[in-house]
Amino acid sequence: xPSISGSSATNTITFQSQSGNAADVILKFTASASASNYVAQxxxxxxxxxxxxxxTPDGATYNRAIQVVNRADGLTxxxxxxxxxxxxxxxxxxxAILLRPSLSSNIRFINNIITGGSHGIFHVxxxxxxxxxTVFTGNTLTDVYYRPAYFQYMxxxxxxxxxxxxxxxxxxxxxxxxx
Numbered sequence: 001x002p003s004i005s006g007s008s009a010t011n012t013i014t015f016q017s018q019s020g021n022a023a024d025v026i027l028k029f030t031a032s033a034s035a036s037n038y039v040a041q042x043x044x045x046x047x048x049x050x051x052x053x054x055x056t057p058d059g060a061t062y063n064r065a066i067q068v069v070n071r072a073d074g075l076t077x078x079x080x081x082x083x084x085x086x087x088x089x090x091x092x093x094x095x096a097i098l099l100r101p102s103l104s105s106n107i108r109f110i111n112n113i114i115t116g117g118s119h120g121i122f123h124v125x126x127x128x129x130x131x132x133x134t135v136f137t138g139n140t141l142t143d144v145y146y147r148p149a150y151f152q153y154m155x156x157x158x159x160x161x162x163x164x165x166x167x168x169x170x171x172x173x174x175x176x177x178x179x
Contacts, residue, residue: 001041022052065084077108097121110137
């Protein structure tokens, strides 16, 4: 999804289940190559919210739920249910939410449930212009093999009330929040 003209902090774009129940809207995709490895991709997106939706990528090798590239500002991922296949791989190709924007600010992860995959939430900002306003609260990450939660090049942030259950391997950290 490219930038949407007219979106702003007061005029947000929201994709959500009409019933408010994530189980009622299930988005699936079976990727067969790295270039199409996402159920949803945001590029140069601002003021977009995904709320009360389930994502279940089905690919054998490529099974990323959400990918964010280029610029990203004011994105909210709330009450999502993301289920990835169990893996013993550390590749980013199997990340639930992968953000590698050129610039980003005010990215929020609130009350999501992520199960499986190699990376739960993986957000790498810009090493020169750190990403302000990151919120990671109320999330539950279970059986994510390699990096349940990884944040790099952030300018502060809020991290609270999250539950990470991890039995795989990690780079010595279940959560990494630094520059």
